[in-house]
Amino acid sequence: MPNRHGGRRVVVTGIGVIAPGGIGTKQYWDLLCAGRTATRTISLFDASPFRSRVAAEADFDAVASGLSRRQIRTWDRTTQFAVVAAREALADSGVLGELDPYRTGVMVGTACGMTQSLDSEYAVVSDEGKKWLVDEAHASPYLYDYFAPSSMAAELAWLVEAQGPVGVVSTGCTSGIDVLGHAADLIAEGAADVLVSGASDAAISPITVACFDAIRATTPRNDDPGTASRPFDRTRNGFALGEGAAIFVLEEYGHARRRGAHVYAEIAGHATRANAFSMTGLRSDGRELAEAITTALDRARVRPGDIDYINAHGSSTKQNDLHETMAYKHSLGAHAYTTPISSIKSMIGHSLGAICSLEVAASVLAIEQSVIPPTANLHEPDPDCDLDYVPLTAREQRSDVVLSVASGFGGFQSAIVLTAPDRAAA
Amino acid sequence: MTAPVVTGLGVLSPNGSGVDDFWAATLAGHSGVAPLTRFDASGYPSGIGGEVKDFDAAELLPGRLLPQTDHMTRLALVTAEQCLADADLDPRELPDFAVGVVTAASAGGMEFGQRELEALWGRGGAYVSAYQAFAWFYPVNTGQISIRHGMRGASSAIVTEQAGGLDAVAKARRHIDHGTPHMVAGGVDSALCPWGWLCMSRSGRVSTSTDPNRAYLPFDVEASGYVPGEGGALLVLEDPRAADRRGAPKRYGSVLGYASTFDPRPGSGREPGLRRAVELALDQAELAPGDVDVVFADASGVPELDRQEALALAAVFGTRGVPVTAPKTMTGRLLAGGASLDLAAALLALRDQVVPPTVNITHPAHGELIDLVTDQPRELPLTHALVLARGLGGFNSAMVLCQGED
Numbered sequence: 001m002p003n004r005h006g007g008r009r010v011v012v013t014g015i016g017v018i019a020p021g022g023i024g025t026k027q028y029w030d031l032l033c034a035g036r037t038a039t040r041t042i043s044l045f046d047a048s049p050f051r052s053r054v055a056a057e058a059d060f061d062a063v064a065s066g067l068s069r070r071q072i073r074t075w076d077r078t079t080q081f082a083v084v085a086a087r088e089a090l091a092d093s094g095v096l097g098e099l100d101p102y103r104t105g106v107m108v109g110t111a112c113g114m115t116q117s118l119d120s121e122y123a124v125v126s127d128e129g130k131k132w133l134v135d136e137a138h139a140s141p142y143l144y145d146y147f148a149p150s151s152m153a154a155e156l157a158w159l160v161e162a163q164g165p166v167g168v169v170s171t172g173c174t175s176g177i178d179v180l181g182h183a184a185d186l187i188a189e190g191a192a193d194v195l196v197s198g199a200s201d202a203a204i205s206p207i208t209v210a211c212f213d214a215i216r217a218t219t220p221r222n223d224d225p226g227t228a229s230r231p232f233d234r235t236r237n238g239f240a241l242g243e244g245a246a247i248f249v250l251e252e253y254g255h256a257r258r259r260g261a262h263v264y265a266e267i268a269g270h271a272t273r274a275n276a277f278s279m280t281g282l283r284s285d286g287r288e289l290a291e292a293i294t295t296a297l298d299r300a301r302v303r304p305g306d307i308d309y310i311n312a313h314g315s316s317t318k319q320n321d322l323h324e325t326m327a328y329k330h331s332l333g334a335h336a337y338t339t340p341i342s343s344i345k346s347m348i349g350h351s352l353g354a355i356c357s358l359e360v361a362a363s364v365l366a367i368e369q370s371v372i373p374p375t376a377n378l379h380e381p382d383p384d385c386d387l388d389y390v391p392l393t394a395r396e397q398r399s400d401v402v403l404s405v406a407s408g409f410g411g412f413q414s415a416i417v418l419t420a421p422d423r424a425a426a
Numbered sequence: 427m428t429a430p431v432v433t434g435l436g437v438l439s440p441n442g443s444g445v446d447d448f449w450a451a452t453l454a455g456h457s458g459v460a461p462l463t464r465f466d467a468s469g470y471p472s473g474i475g476g477e478v479k480d481f482d483a484a485e486l487l488p489g490r491l492l493p494q495t496d497h498m499t500r501l502a503l504v505t506a507e508q509c510l511a512d513a514d515l516d517p518r519e520l521p522d523f524a525v526g527v528v529t530a531a532s533a534g535g536m537e538f539g540q541r542e543l544e545a546l547w548g549r550g551g552a553y554v555s556a557y558q559a560f561a562w563f564y565p566v567n568t569g570q571i572s573i574r575h576g577m578r579g580a581s582s583a584i585v586t587e588q589a590g591g592l593d594a595v596a597k598a599r600r601h602i603d604h605g606t607p608h609m610v611a612g613g614v615d616s617a618l619c620p621w622g623w624l625c626m627s628r629s630g631r632v633s634t635s636t637d638p639n640r641a642y643l644p645f646d647v648e649a650s651g652y653v654p655g656e657g658g659a660l661l662v663l664e665d666p667r668a669a670d671r672r673g674a675p676k677r678y679g680s681v682l683g684y685a686s687t688f689d690p691r692p693g694s695g696r697e698p699g700l701r702r703a704v705e706l707a708l709d710q711a712e713l714a715p716g717d718v719d720v721v722f723a724d725a726s727g728v729p730e731l732d733r734q735e736a737l738a739l740a741a742v743f744g745t746r747g748v749p750v751t752a753p754k755t756m757t758g759r760l761l762a763g764g765a766s767l768d769l770a771a772a773l774l775a776l777r778d779q780v781v782p783p784t785v786n787i788t789h790p791a792h793g794e795l796i797d798l799v800t801d802q803p804r805e806l807p808l809t810h811a812l813v814l815a816r817g818l819g820g821f822n823s824a825m826v827l828c829q830g831e832d
Contacts, residue, residue: 050551101690102702111563113534113585122543125624129548132540134620136470139628144818147533147617147625149564150587154819158691163699166688166821167593168585170531170564178582185600189427191685207543210551211558271604273523274572274581279494279560288578291523295605409560410569412581 010184011421012264013256014093014249015361016085016198020056020242020348023065024088028358029365032373033394037347039228039240042204050209052218054228056242056349057204060084074142076114077202079152081245081354086156086196093249095194096160098259105164105192106156108247109179109199111172111353111408113149116205121146156196156247164192173315173408174272175199176246176356177416181270183250193255199357200245212241215280217317229350230377231314231343232321232385239315242349246357248364263421265364265402269300275411282319282407286327289405289413293331296403300417304332307339308399309372311363312389313407314343315350320407325385327405327413340397342390346376356406356414363402363418370398427710429682430602430609431831433674434513434662435770436505438614440476440655440757444508448767449774452782453803457756459638459653464618471627471634474641475618476655476758494557495570496535498656502567502614503574505660509610510575513662514675517608518576524668526579526606527571528598529660530590530613530762531564536622538562543621571610579606587817588724589686591658591765592825596684598663607668612766616656626654629818631728639786642759644725644752645732645798647789652727658763659770666831678773682810682826683711689820700724700822701738704812707824708742713810715743718826720781722768722813725752727759729791731816736792746797748812749804753782765815769825772811776829780805 015025021038022028031038039056047053058081062072065084072080090096121143125134145151150168157166165186169179176199183197212218219238221228229240256263273295275288297304313324328336344362351358366372371394378391400420407413435445440458442448451458459476467473483492483500491503506527510516517525538555539562545553560566565583572581580601584593591613598611617626626632633651635641642653663681664674685706687699708715721739726732739750753771754764775781781804790798811827 102687106688113564118539119543119546122540122621123547125621126544126547129544129546132544132620133466133469134540134624136624136627139624141628143625143628144630147536147622147628148585148587148818150532150585150817150819150821153586154688154821157688157820161691163688163690163702165686166586167590167686168564170583170585171568171581172560172563172565182582182597189600206551207546207554207558210546210554211542213551214554214556215559217559272580272582274526274569274578276572276576276578278573279557279566279569288523291578299604409563410565411572412565412569 008188009253010187010250010267011253011256012248012364013251013261014089016088016247017361018058018060018081018085019244019358020058023060032344032347032362033371035374035376035392035394037226037376039349040225044204045206047209051213051220053222054219054225054240055204056240058243076117076146078110078114078200079155081202082108082152082200082247083155083159085245085247086159089247089249093261095249099194101161101163103164103193104160104162105186105195106153106160106162106166107169107179107183107195107197108153108156109169109175109353110149110201111175112201112203114146115203115208117146119205119207160196171412172410173352174356174406174412174414175353177406177414178272180267180360181416184267187250187252193252195250196247197250198247199354201352201354202243203352204241204243227377229316229346231316231346231375232382232389233378234380234382236316239317240349242351244351244354244358246361265367265418265421268417268419269296270416271295272412272414275413277411280409282323284323286323286330289327289407290330292413293415296415296417302401302417304335306401307403309366309402310339310341311359311402311404312341312343313405314345316345321385325387328387336387340372340388340390340395342373342375344373359404360416363404366399366402367418367420370396372397427603428665429680430599430663431666431669431680432661432678432773433664433669433676434509435678436509436660437770438478438501438505438657439767440478440657452753452756452771455783455785457785459758465620470623472632474638474653476653477618478657494561496538496561498535498616499566499570501616501657503570505614506571506610509660509662515662523579525577525608526581526601527568527577527610528582528594529567530584530594532587532615532761533617534564535562535566536617537619540619540621586821587819588759588761588764589815589817589821589823590762592815592823593686595661599681602663602665607665609663610660611663612658612660613762614658615761615763617761618656642727642755643786644727645791646787647791649727649729649732653758655758655760658760659766661769677830679776679827679829680831682828683707684825686823698734700735701741703822703824704742707826711826718748718810718812719808720775720811721748721750722772723750723752724814724816725754736795740795745795749781749799750796751781751799752784755785768813772813772827776808776811779808
């Protein structure tokens with residue numbers, strides 16, 4: 001079934017999630033619909049010297065998740081998340097056993113790669129920062145896998161036995177959308193029929209916390225961690241770091257239909273633009289994000305009035321939430337005011353590259369379950385953020401067309417459109 | 427997919443900075459591989475590398491960019507400036523969103539990252555640079571090039587270890603197809619600091635030879651691994667009609683085909699994916715093996731991987747069926763930048779109808795399988811070139827280029 005561009009249609013047939021407050025897709029969705037927050041005081045290391053000591057951590061039990069002792073010892077937490085989430089997605093899709101290795105690929109997104117392992121290994125080989133000429137004798141034999149995050153894509157490829165296109169797309173905090181767009185393009189172009197794709201980040205580590213402290217991007221609301229992330233709220237003061245992974249099975253529509261797979265949604269369109277403005281700052285008018293949204297809608301053959309729900313970037317920083325609100329007004333016109341918009345970062349924090357894949361998972365589940373997850377902690381709306389952000393309580397509503405957006409360091413601005421499966425059949 | 431045309435090149439290589447110096451050195455067989463000077467490597471198992479020479483960032487870049495950039499990004503910014511000048515392309519003179527950039531990365535800004543890790547562990551979190559949040563990360567070169575030149579079109583970054591230099595160009599080709607008509611793409615990389623060097627040594631593939639002329643000998647019986655280097659190339663790729671419309675002065679060649687595959691799990695006994703990547707790329711280019719006039723090999727330097735590549739080439743092209751070269755023996759392997767530099771070399775070979783040599787090869791290991799161009803450049807009619815790249819883990823990529831416009 002060719003789409004307007006002569007390519008083939010791409011659908012989601014499996015979902016796997018590792019998230020703060022929920023291991024597995026069901027727990028994750030329950031958390032989001034309940035409006036519960038998973039932000040807390042950092043427990044993964046002693047964060048007491050840092051400005052921001054709040055994060056949304058995943059209660060991940062590697063042994064219970066089925067990883068071997070060797071995998072736990074040698075893989076960075078980011079790879080562990082990706083593999084466990086991929087296993088769930090594969091089981092969910094039922095596609096294992098029906099894969100042609102040559103027609104199967106893997107594309108994984110990450111912002112920070114194996115930062116946690118690099119951070120801790122560096123402390124060892126430099127004798128805690130004392131030696132510039134780091135010590136050869138004490139280096140981990142797995143150091144190169146941490147150096148080059150493409151190792152994570154290789155692990156996933158071996159898991160799936162994929163021998164088609166495999167790689168990592170890394171565009172900072174838009175990685176989780178951009179990688180799914182890249183994977184969908186590969187299927188649409190005919191380079192593969194099935195892609196296991198999504199994003200993973202587990203970067204709650206001293207160097208990450210320190211670098212966001214240095215630019216005051218993260219929230220210092222250490223006294224009340226449960227309400228630390230407050231997208232679109234007047235009192236928001238930075239994002240809460242998070243971690244997690246969401247991995248999907250993406251299939252060419254005919255491939256999914258022939259094997260009778262359950263289809264969650266179609267990836268109907270996506271686009272990315274750069275702001276060419278600043279590595280960390282945003283132009284206040286949101287024009288580049290608006291352009292990405294307009295292009296993604298156009299590729300999806302969707303009009304602004306067709307959008308039932310927007311899963312926002314909503315990072316809870318002063319500049320982002322305004323920038324994003326302006327982008328909706330530019331791209332959607334009057335519809336910006338009538339379309340429900342929510343930020344799940346209010347509950348699960350900002351897991352950098354992984355978050356947009358987690359947000360796509362929420363978008364797909366919003367279509368599947370006819371529920372819009374809320375923006376938690378939104379008690380005092382910012383007068384300049386004057387749209388419908390679905391505060392505090394989930395809303396039961398059918399969604400056939402969902403837009404998810406992201407904005408990140410480096411100036412990347414991305415948008416993706418998910419549509420209900422019966423639209424895919426139409 | 428429209429075959430994009432390459433209208434500009436920028437090169438920073440251990441054996442020559444700028445297209446002309448690089449190409450002259452490459453044809454002359456001048457190597458840039460030498461003992462490392464950037465830091466004292468005497469405590470490590472290997473100390474030979476390909477450093478970009480006489481690179482004075484303070485002279486070449488605005489001062490405000492220096493505190494916020496890794497060495498790798500400084501190299502990339504200078505390379506980007508070169509390729510845009512070569513293409514006579516100023517993104518600010520073109521419509522909004524008409525120009526984008528895709529770069530390949532391997533590990534991000536390792537030297538910058540090492541300095542900040544040292545500050546964190548040695549002195550405390552408060553001493554970490556405000557620039558660390560983005561100076562080390564994988565898409566930093568894309569972001570900085572985009573900002574410096576006002577490129578607001580579709581942009582991205584790809585990490586596939588040493589195959590990325592082709593994959594980034596393929597990604598740019600797709601962005602052109604989806605409506606961003608002008609792209610800068612390729613890889614420029616470096617990790618020549620103690621921390622990066624230590625990590626690379628753990629790949630198990632770096633030669634421990636102490637002789638710069640014997641350390642990286644792909645397809646030689648004495649092959650003992652590779653020499654890491656730094657630098658790379660960036661290409662200006664354009665929709666051919668858009669290049670015509672703006673009056674682009676040069677046409678180096680076109681990208682006719684590309685494919686990427688992944689190897690089966692190590693130990694499976696199944697055939698590696700390189701041959702299939704070549705065949706798929708040729709299919710896409712609508713060419714037969716006999717149409718290919720020269721192959722720029724991945725040339726790992728690891729004996730088993732060299733053997734696999736020679737077998738794949740013999741399977742597709744027949745034994746000694748096509749001239750094969752690896753000018754990267756003069757530069758070392760430039761991480762994510764190496765395959766892009768090979769694309770530049772292939773386009774220059776097509777322009778000048780000459781195959782550059784693979785230097786230092788004294789005892790070819792696979793002479794019965796492949797016709798390796800050693801010692802001297804070989805002049806012959808060239809219309810199509812194939813460039814191969816592999817990344818550790820099992821990444822294979824192949825790209826087919828043709829002279830001029832398709």
